[in-house]
Amino acid sequence: MKVFNQSYLAITICTALSINNVALAADETSTDKQKIEKITVTGSQIKGVDLEGMQPLIILDAEAIRKSGASSVSELMKQLGQTRGGEGSFSTSESGATSTSTPAGQAAASLRGLGPSSTLTLINGRRIAASSFASGTQNFVDINTIPLAAIEKIEVLATGASAIYGADAVAGVINYILKKDYKGAELNTSYGNSFNASDNGKVNINFVVGTEIGGGNLTAFVDYFDRSAFSAQDRAFTKDPLLESAYSYLPKNTPNIYYYSARTGNEIGNPNCKTDFVTTEYGEEICAYYRNEDDMLNSELSSSSAGFVFTKDIGDITWNTDFFYSHSNSVAISSPAPINQLDDSDGPWVDETALNAFSDEVRDDLLDQMYIDPFDTIAGRELWGFQFDARFASPRTVEVTTDAIRFVSELSGSLGEWDWDSAVTLSKSESEQQAIAGIYNRYKYHAALAGELCSSGEIANYDGTSGNLACNSGELLAMYNPFLEGNTANNAILEQTQEVPTRDGESTVYGWDARISGELFELNDEFVSAAFGMDVRKESITDTPSLNSQARAENGYLVDVFGFGSSLSEAERLQWGAFSEFYVPLNDQLELQLAGRYDNYDDFGDSFNPKVGISYRPLEELILRASWSTSFRAPSLTQAGVKLRTTTATYDCGANQSVADLYCEGFGDQRSPNVLELGNANLQAEESEALSLGFAFSPTVDTTLTVDYWSFEHEKLVDTDMTRVLSDAISDASLRHCGLVPNGQVGISYEEDLCLVTDSSGLTIEDSGANLGEILNEWVAFDSPRYAELPLYRDHIIQLENTGKQTVSGIDLAFVHYISLTDGEISLNIDATHYIEFDRNKAGSEEIEQLIGTWRYPQDIASAKVAWSTGAFYSSVTLNYTSSYSDDTDGLNGRQIAELSDLGLINEENQRDVEAWTTVRLNLGYDFENMNVNLTINNMFDENPPVAYGSSRGFDSINHDALGANYRASLTYFF
Template identity: 35%
Template sequence: MKKRLLSASAGLLLSPIALAVEQAVEDPNAEVERIQVTGSHLKGVDMEGALPVITISEEDIRTSGANTVIELINQLPQFGGGAGTFSTALSGAKQGDAPAGAAGISLRGLGTSSTLTLLNGRRMSVSSFANGNESFVDVNAIPLAAIERVEILTSGASAIYGADAVAGVVNFILRKDFEGFEISASYGDSDASSDDTKKNLNLAFGHVEDNWQMMATFDYFDRNALYDRDRSATAVEPRPSQQGIFPSFNDLWAMDTPEIGDFVEAACPEDQFGVGGFGEYCELNRNAYTATLPEMESYSSLITLDYTFDNGMVWFNEFVYSNKESSSNSEPAPFSGDDAPISYDHPNMPQELRDRFDEAGVDPAYPIFAWGRFPDARTVEVESDNYRVATGLRGELMDWEWQTSFLWGKNENTQKATAGIYHVEKFKAAVGGELCADGSIGCDPDVDGLWYNVFGGQTDNDPMVVDLLREEVPRDGESELMVLDFQASGEIYELPAGSVVMAFGAEYRTEEVEDNPSPLATAIAGDVPVFGFGSTEAEADRWAYAVFTEFAVPVTETLDLQLAARFDEYESFGSDVSPKVGFRYQPTDSLVLRGAWAQSFRAPSLAQVGAGITLSSGALPCSGEFQDNFCGGFDEDDGYLSEIYGNDDLEAETADSYDLGVIWSPTQELTFKVDYWKYKHEDLVGTDDEDLFRQALRGEVRVVSEFPDDPEDPDQVLADGEVGIITRDGTIGSPIEEIRLELVNFGFQETDGFDISAEYDLNTSEWGDFGFYLDATYLNSFEQKLSSGSDTEELAGGWRYPRWLANATMRWRFNDFLGSLRAEYTHSYDDDHDKSAVPEGRQVPSWTTFDLYLSYDITGNSYVSFNVDNLFDREPPVAYGSGANVDLVNHDSMGRYYTLGYTLKF
């Protein structure tokens, strides 16, 4: 099979079949500028209109008001919706949260590992901390001020760039041709009472002398945290936790009946007291603790250095370093049942509560079990260092452009908990008075034992005892990438309609990742040593090589064809050929038709290949098929912890992508573009929680008890690495405590829709120059089938998948003024109806915000700028399906935000 694939690749390398492009050279003797556009290795041809490429220019970046790369990317409709692109708004201290301070980008909601992120056309090292089980490139490591433009190919491009380009490519192109010195500074804050300041300072220096050209930039960015409690829209969560700072108590014997149920002490505030399926509880508003946007501080520097030899060959170099520190938090960690056995003789137990225990028939010889939360938020600090060195040569030989380079990249992450993480066994000892002053366990409660006071809102505790219980659970990760490549491009044959242009090349790379969490944050015999905290664990390395070819063939004066192919060989995952076929047809000067078909092959990411045990959490929707079995008739969703195991038998994902578009320019000033796109993505790597419950109902996996009669009996417990479900008493219908499952290749997702854009330029002598721009995407369908046992689900128009996303911009330039007014629109979509508390048929309303930018050139070398985001201070729509009460994937809660900037060049 491998020989056949190599033969096919070699055949394509020698065959003059190619990608659709248009060669527009009026004078064959004139010197043609060699250009290369993201989405092709071809140089020396005009790629305009041949590929669905979105370009964000330097002026676009300037008027966007963005301070970071993710803020800029989030303004594009093609990255919105679904659960692909994530920002620091989704980070936190829980395993299910995105890594603190990190951000990843995803086209069409197909996942960060399916969108290739490039810097100057070359790969970047992935974050050593995965997002769940998915690897990603942390775009927060790229300083926005160092970017000249961004080119986004919204089409499958594995045939050009390799396996990760299933959904498309995002290429950040750094500033280079700059001479002189530039300093830019900005300061921003909201008009709310909270301190939401952002500060940014950028320095740039460029110099050209003889054959040398260099540029250096330094960027500093600092942002204060925004908390859910700081905004009325997110201050109160829609479904407060029934485990609070004032715990519920039950002895699981005399009180374990519906007639009695749990007790809560009388000190619970009246507005927090409630009675539920298990008895009394004192609820907790978790939004009072969580950060909407965590604080972040970053430093970054970039140096480019080029030397041109006398023969025209160029030695180019690129050095990038960034350091980022971020702190993020989540609601207080919960403790439950067997993890919180309170001694009946606890010296701080309120008498009124003790009297109620006595009336209920509680035996003082046995402990009382507690269900509650600690009083402080789980908080982690993450420091990230990114290094990148690229060096190479490029030149021209016999009218062929060639280039070869070596790239080395590295990401280092360190994490530690600074609050809210408590040791399970030490806590068990402390609530029974058996914690020793040196942190050991087993002291006498009546002599030298230390007590933790779980009563009275947990406010009256010795700081020394609290310090003994807390853990930092350190975690460190490292990823490394090395790439050696060569490519060449030139004309190989002359046809009546023009020259056939060919590109070919080869690439060899090695990549590795290590994610080393503290043993305290990993499962030991099914138990985690600390409360409510876990980490991914991964260790993997591999090599891969590829050969690729690409052709541009002008079939006629109006029709160009494109075929490209890439052969990839991955260590442990075999090989595959990724082809791409495209065309560009221009029947008239004002009309262009374009289209493409491509196949993709994506080997599992390093975080998936080398996955250890990932600790996470979830909730079973107690409606429909699960309400009368696992949910036991309860209407509220049943939360659980989960352990996810790696799988050595994972296979590669595959995908087909289709594009068909039209470009119409009725006048020189007006252009319309419409592109239809479709992806079918199969053999996805991931997990399907709900199918595990279906397997249990069919008897295919075991359901065991949290409290087995004999923990040594293998029939009563799940073995290490065994897939299954743990409930309170081992029966279906008892409260779910934990599930265990593994990564698998499951199901497919198929999505299609339209991208629509329009541009109109209007130049006036009296009022200046105007530009009107529309960019919209329509999600027609997003079908997903997670496993053979699940139904195909239509996501388009559902929770977090709005059908329409659009922005419209009016830009104005007059003398020394530059301004823009941008409207961003998110269509309505279904609220999360899997949540039992969401009213049937409820939709999250549509939302439109306006951003204003205005700058004035003080002199030819300096300007001042003023930006207002969310000009009319529109509150985000309520989303009951989100714990924040706002869907932070599609909306934000910051409100009106002002930024003042100044730039000086000399």
């Protein structure tokens, strides 16, 4: 990069100046000065200089954490306005059992809705290893591995900070600061649950002790947390679907007859359906499935952790070591897997004798409506039968175990008036996943359907001459009948087809850093201070699924099991960086912060990021502040190292009319086909430019008002772009493939028979210059498909790339006022965030869409708290507010839109709003001499989340919560 020589020169000069000044300061050391610990605040590395007022820093101290009522770090962080709004932060409410789901039991905090990978997570100012299981391809720090009992305070800097900390601080930094130098001991126990009849209990027990030992202070802690599962079936408003039309054609193990096997061309409902038939848009009466039946709103989770912080003075040097270990278990559930043909297309085949599961009268009636056709079995026989539509009865269920350790050993001291510290860091996260239910082998299952499965699990050999089936080992099992229910022998055959895929991941960070800070020279009766430092870091990540859940080219990209893909990735990188930071008091009123950092990565290259911050105090009660900086996010190791990831990719027909006409019958809805995703070693770093302007006004010692404007210009976002690939394929024949995409190539996979039709020039879809509109018309005439669109096949291969940009801006407001009474004190706290814009280019388009006010992007987020304390008693009432925004009706299909219209729930543009939501939290506590009791009631008035028809859950689980009124009671005893 062009900035390399300039930045390298600047760093060299700054380092030389610091060494020279350290030597001078060392000669002038005064031994009669009392030693006072100098601290730094997040956003600066200069010790002893108060830069807190120069930047919008949010601090949650020990008292705020204790009174929050939170049982875990993820619960606590959801209370901050800066982490709410948009789709960035997530919790275990988004967990699932598939490769595209959030890893079970894990959670991440994201600032400004920019995503967890754009928020740098620190512990005591240093990095922590990311989860080895990415959320999609975004690596993130699982904040559920950070024990709440060990945290003294949390500092949140919600603006770009790469000039100080390097990569990933695009939206800012969250710094978890651990307890140290603790004296005494405390035992805390808490229990929480909803007021509903269902058991959604949470238990938390932690113990902290601090003592003098070995000439130093040891602060040690243990923490245990257990939470019961929370199902959609636990609440009346999530138990049943909001719309009858929000169904899947694939019922749970009570198959419908596939429409290709019906003489009318319409699906035939299963006569033994356990629920009422639904009427489809084609007038069919079918047995259907609703996701609510198996939706897990919060996964079962248990975690335990232990650790210590040890501090000791060794002469003039202080040795500080912190260590913690955490272990967690979680179970995640996703809807039962669809049952497909062997090649993963719709409508598996079964022998006609499967109809014997019904009475003779019902069987004969079905045969009058059906075709019985020949089909080839997995062993090579030809049978006569029909196709069916179904999913398995058991939900896909996985269990995830995660072990995380973090070890940091630091030496610090002073050289004259200069303070220095240096540390080594080791952080590791290991996760193991195992499918424990609902996963079935496609080959064994199809063999079972044809009566070709052996009791040993092998597929029988077929002798075409004799017409006999034989097993190498074991006995030949009877045919599995998917229409026969409640039969023990039949169910035992299905059990023979189950699989237990596993997945192992490891993420590590090894690092060394050194920093020094102090005073450079005097200016206007004040001192110019500076900090300099460098660090070296090696990161690695592996994510290795078992072979039976991997898509492999030699196997036609078919995963051995149904509905359960995986991500195979492996990458490592070495990084080094150096920074300089200066505090310049220009006069009594004007202060300046200058910083710059250079980072070099051995994979994607280098980056230089500056920062300028300024504060002006025209009055003692008023401070004006501003900062400008650039930041970057290195492509995650998963994004760089994905070998082949089985997932889905959404394409937006509303973003590109040509794509809509060819693939969506002209509609503007969204589709999510199965794809194979490749990493990209040539990815560039995401880049961001941040601006912050604000003021803090304290007219009295009891009143403070802060207002800050902030903005981010975020470019080169890393993602896949299925819409753009489909759009490019219209003119680029190299992206169009009949059948599977050849190994080593990328592009779109179409049904193989599509190449049987041509445009008016005789060109197939694979030929350059082909007219895709004409080919679509010819295909409709040739095949008479149910949907007049180009037939996509499966396993489109697309690559991660730097796809687009986004602009985000808003205003934060915080107001605090204290009123002293003769019998206590009242305080009023108001925190609010107003989003001005959240603009992002549409996938596959240069068109900019405005997200503020759309689905999951509320414009206003606020909380207001009134607290009263008197003597040992304290209490508070907090109102949490999330403004209204549009429902995701654009993502609904035609039958859902029609039902909403018939019910009068949408306007003429097919739009509706998700209502604003306000909940109330009550906190009561009392401090005895050696004990504290605390009660928190969340959502005190049991407000249901606003209805959202665009979500299959019926509500927005990112911005709202379905738990309802719930409480947490805690008792802390101090020894």
